[in-house]
Amino acid sequence: MNEEANPEVWDVIVVGAGPAGLKAATELANGKAKVLVLDRKQEIGCPKRCAEGLGLKEFKRSNLKPNKEWAVQEIKGAQLYSPNGKSIKMKNKKVLGYVLERKIFEKELAIEAVRMGAKILMKHQVVGAKRKEDLKRESEGDEKGTGEVELLVEANDEIKKFRTKLVIACDGVDSLTAKMLDLNTKLDLRETDSGYQYEMTGISGYDENLLHLYFGTGVAPRGYCWIFPKRKGTANVGIGIGAFEEKTAKYYLDKWIKTQSGLKDGSIIEVNAGVIPVGGFLEEMQADNLLVAGDAGHMVDPVHGGGIGIAMEGGILAGKIALKALKANNFSKKFLKQYTKEWFELRGNHLKRRLKGRHLLEKLTDDDFNYLAESITVEEAIMIGEGNMTKVEQGKLFAKKLFTRPKLIEIMKKYLKD
Ligand SMILES: Cc1cc2nc3c(=O)[nH]c(=O)nc-3n(C[C@H](O)[C@H](O)[C@H](O)COP(=O)(O)OP(=O)(O)OC[C@H]3O[C@@H](n4cnc5c(N)ncnc54)[C@H](O)[C@@H]3O)c2cc1C
Known part of the structure; x- marks a missing residue:
């Protein structure tokens, strides 16, 4: 393999052209930084590892407006x-979110980043990262570094070199970039889910304006099966289960699909698999010359496993902090620590509370789920679905329902305390 001699130099290099990386790059380019995005794939947004659901609130938080080209299915609630x-069934009159066509959505994010001035290179895989002080130390025994990073990037059977003062690792759940720069982003298996999904067509028997979630230890241990409708007769049909389960997510999904009359004769037009970090948040999301965002930084909702919106928020914040670092010409871990602090204020603390909620939900048995489904009336479900109940009102409602089940009351009390 050839090795290029003269490295390209950039203000910031973003590794990964997913929602986190593309939003970070847009923020940086908007602030007039010279920013490069590298991605190992040959096509942005493809293959997807996602059920493509995105809530309306997430659009607002990331300054996005739904566009019919990629926000292909209106969602008004869940069953x-x-x-x-x-x-x-919790159905609202208003649209609460969308199922996306992620291939088109992410290309749209990429076009916006480039329109702002970012540069993107596909089929460029980061295979090595070293701080210049390490390089100098190796060649000259010099302990003093200038704080630059050199990335080794494999592209078209060549190893190219790129230099930068700051790397933003947005390289997804299997991120290696942060580890190469000595930030431990190892996943805790207990806080990791395995996802498996088919995009299916020729299916029926479900309300296409709702997300459908199926619970039960025999259906999906520590998780759920889903139908996320995309267009008429087409949907993402998938499963997320604890990564430590003995049988695979595919095993449970195939078994469940066979029991669903509207699905079992459908055709599979795409197969997706992936790992979801549903907890195990990082206490430090920075190191010298490094920030980490999106799945790479475990920025995912621990209850439902959604990460597109949170990744975009993380990317935007990383871009803002990177601009401050460029202005101050300071890329030290100490200076960049404000990123972790601001992240926890913005979203991280909320996600930590959601993680506690998930741990409580995990204590529910199949019998508890059945009992809850039996006790809530259609009218009450509509009230919850329409957002007409505060958290305290919801608590009172559940307490009334659960008075014969002391264990569930304890769980509810703990949930409300947070
Ligand atoms: C089965 C499943 C279903 C899901 N469903 C939903 C859902 O409905 N809604 C939702 O909000 N979230 C969902 N998620 C989660 C969501 O997909 C992620 O949280 C989101 O994609 C994270 O975005 P990201 O930018 O951090 O990472 P990614 O989208 O994973 O992007 C990372 C990018 O980095 C690149 N990369 C990796 N390593 C390197 C390297 N060494 N060099 C160069 N490039 C590299 C990859 O090619 C990739 O393009 C789901 C996840 C799974 C697995």
Whole structure:
């Protein structure tokens, strides 16, 4: 393999052209930084590892407006199915979110980043990263570094070199870039889910304006199966389960699909698999010359596993802090620490509370789920779905329902305390 001699120099290099990386790059380019995005894939947004659901609030937080080209299905609520097949339907009159066509959505983010002045290189895989002080130390025994990073990037059977003062690692759940720069982003298996999904067509039997979630230890241990409708008769049909389960996510998904009359004769037009970091938040999301955002920084909602919106928010914040670092010409871990602090204020603390909520939900048995589904009336479900109940009102409602189940009351109390 050839090795290029003269490295290209950039203000900031973003590794990964997913939602986190593209938003970070847009923020930086908007602030007039010279920013390069590298991605190992041959096409942005493809293959997707995602059910493509995005709530309306997430659009607002990331300054995005839904566009019919990629926000392909309006979603007005959810239908939750208990293990015995009983369901609670929570449908709003208003649109609460969308199912996206991520391939088009992410290309749109990429076009915007480039329009702002960023440069993107596809089929460029980061295979090595070293701080210049390490390089100098190796060649000259010099302990004093200038704080630059050199990235080794494999592209078209060549190793190219790129230099920068700051790397933003947005390289997803299997991120190696942060580890190469000595930030430990190892996943905790107990806080990791395995996801498996088919995009299916020729299917029926579900309301196409709702997300459908199916619970039960036999259906999806520590998780759920889903139908996220995309267009008429087409949907993402998937599963997320604890990564430590003995049987695979595919095993549970195939088994469940066979039990669903509207799905079992459908055709699979795409297969997706991926790992979801649903907890195990990082206490430090920076090191010298490094910030980490999106899945690479475990920025995912621990209850439902959604990460597109949170990744974009993380990317935007990383871009803002990077601009401050450029202005101050300071890329030290100490200076960049404000990123972790601001992240926890912005979203991280909320996600930590959601993680506690998930740990409480994990204590529910199939019988508890069945009981809840039986006790909530259609009117109450609509009230919750329409957002007409505060958290305290919801607590009172559940307490009333659960008075015969002391264990559930304890769980609810703990949830409300946070
Ligand atoms: C089955 C499944 C279903 C999901 N469903 C939803 C959902 O419905 N809604 C939702 O909000 N979230 C969902 N998620 C989570 C969501 O997909 C992620 O949280 C989101 O994609 C994170 O964005 P990101 O930019 O951090 O990382 P990614 O989108 O993973 O992007 C990382 C990029 O980095 C690149 N890369 C990696 N290593 C290197 C390297 N060494 N050099 C160069 N490039 C590299 C990759 O090619 C990739 O393009 C789901 C996840 C799974 C697995």
